[in-house]
Amino acid sequence: MKEIKVGLIGFGTVGTGVVKILQKNSKLIESRMGAKVILKRIADVDLKTDRRVRLRPGVLTRKAEEVIKDPEINIVMELIGGIEPAKTFILQAIRNRKHIVTANKALLALHGDEIFRAAHQCGVDVNFEGSVGGGIPLIRSIKEGLVANRIQSIFGILNGTSNYVLSKMTDEGKGFKEILKEAQQKGYAEADPTYDIEGIDAAHKLTILIRLAFGAAIQFKDVFIGGISEITPVDIQFGREFGYRIKLLAIAKVDGGKIEARVHPTMIPEKHLLSTVGGVFNAIYIKGDAVGPTLFYGQGAGQMPTGSAVVGDLVELGRNHLIRASGRRVPLLSYQPSSIAKVPLKKMDDVVMPFYMRFSALDRPGVLSKISGILGKNDISIAAVIQKGRQIRGAVPLVMMTHEAKEKNVHQALKEIDRLGVILGKTMVIRMENELE
């Protein structure tokens, strides 16, 4: 039987998952691939931790270069994460004509241009299914399954940690900090949860998806980012009263030749499929001009789900290598390099959508009239109002849903409103999505 020799750099959680899958399902993978995967070398700085997998002697090494420079190894999996030394290792491996599998979303979002350019020059493949949506076959679906479609919009729950926190806050009515602490204890959130909670991780992933879906040379810094740490149980409850759920949504749309790219807490209709995605799960809702709406759902992270994606990539690159199709079948970023264009971004100020607003107002006559007057002056019309007597720190929550309004106008109006004497605190604003019917 034919063999394909591979190496692994980074023997952490996902790396260990990959080894487990390659061992447990070796016969199955052979029966599909028609070749045997030989995991020749694994490099990690930590040789001591017991990963509970058996390896032949001599497989483990502390030196990544023993993987990168091994002339027998055709495919290198980079699973250390982070920018350096991952980037250097990948570029070295590419120059040594190794095909690359990685799940490193931060690296691809920030330095993808450099990596894909090098890979293109050297004629090697770079696969990265595990970088977005864990084990969900999403990237492959965008690059191949939906290839006939002009992708119109993407709405993704791309971060499991923040979805877990919001889902738990919704189900149990507890506050952000309490649930985050629980999530940390259960291993669903890291000690420093900034990347997950503040939307940065989701924005890394959205950057990758936008490049693939729209053929747009977008940069990570172009994505507007907002996190979930300000969301309160009160807002979740009011959202429910309007028939909405709050999700940290990664949104990309093409509208009038411009791209919208943003990650922020978003109210979406409770009947929409995305509202039912709970816990650490991920889901991506994609609209194409021919296929219409589609949804892909699964575990967005974790040892075995991400391992599943990495091994899937490994098999694809192995197949390409065996029939000498490497670097020639599907373009690395879905579009031929010459077709990838700078597409203008829509400024966040110009984005139009409905808004949820919760004002902390004194319970006095005329407040509603003052607020709605300022909104109206700024071209913002009100779709629904809830005013209920529950006092929070001396103020009454006055909650509104607007019709479609311009982001810029909302900021302008709130600046005025928050200066009113009858307004006691900063107004809470949550963007809403009305393209999810």
Add this chain to the structure above:
Amino acid sequence: MKEIKVGLIGFGTVGTGVVKILQKNSKLIESRMGAKVILKRIADVDLKTDRRVRLRPGVLTRKAEEVIKDPEINIVMELIGGIEPAKTFILQAIRNRKHIVTANKALLALHGDEIFRAAHQCGVDVNFEGSVGGGIPLIRSIKEGLVANRIQSIFGILNGTSNYVLSKMTDEGKGFKEILKEAQQKGYAEADPTYDIEGIDAAHKLTILIRLAFGAAIQFKDVFIGGISEITPVDIQFGREFGYRIKLLAIAKVDGGKIEARVHPTMIPEKHLLSTVGGVFNAIYIKGDAVGPTLFYGQGAGQMPTGSAVVGDLVELGRNHLIRASGRRVPLLSYQPSSIAKVPLKKMDDVVMPFYMRFSALDRPGVLSKISGILGKNDISIAAVIQKGRQIRGAVPLVMMTHEAKEKNVHQALKEIDRLGVILGKTMVIRMENELE
């Protein structure tokens, strides 16, 4: 720019969709594929209907052989559906070394063996993404994205017509016949809806999925099939009271080396994602040993969604052809032909699951005791009971949910129960699924 010449047999709904996509998105497809798709010939017996697409003169022909025998054409799309003449055309095209794209689920379920054997012998590709789940990139995901996984189970809403009917019956409380008539008027159901309503179409699709997912040489006749025409609004309502929805579910599981393969109306927990799949949409929930649960959702039929799948297949086969990788990259049925095995089927009698039962009983003392006695004697224990006073034709509905019970025992028990003098009509039984948490 490189060119790939293709032909189409069958210029009906989906065929027209394919032509529309190839025309509207030609630049887009070129920018992804790096080659131009030339639709050289289209064959259909009907040359008169105005499909509202412009074609170069000489493209249309009444004779399929002008597509099949054209030496310039590399890929033939078969979109006439049904068994003959589709089968003959495909086999002729394969012998002429054409690669095939088809969306013909009935043909593949009944005569797939012959077609795939011929294709394997001739070294050509056969793609069929459009045959299951319309535009959802499902087959590609099973063959490639989830390749690292031992697939454990599949639960699919695979027929849009029956899902539309059940969803409408659930939302509006109307009867089967009334909703079916509406569906026919709206074009969601055919004049003869037997295939859709009786589960045959879903069973065709399940046969295809089982072959791909499990590498099992299963035949269509091995699939147990039940339809939805007996489902009543009363059962839907009682299901809701237990927290369940009724869906026509295609189910495949591997359990103890045996395969379960069945299509029937199934009660599933209302909180499960599959319960929220409404209207003509399809969704497939797949569990793999590494990836865990995944879900794929989209439009399961229709001109443009199925057209999206067909053009996606066309691009893949075009890419293979351009780099001379045809017939060599991914095995036609996901597994190497030598690895496809006869896997024993679990007899329907031996399948174990919870059941919903609605007895039409006389409102007399001792009825519940008699029924539960017979159930107990047959090793069936009751999990929940609802008895409410609403009379239907002189009888009171007595509704039970059982714990896990063997299909055979249920039939045996019901034979006895339905002979009781206090039972006025045939007992309604609906299978339940407890692996969907």
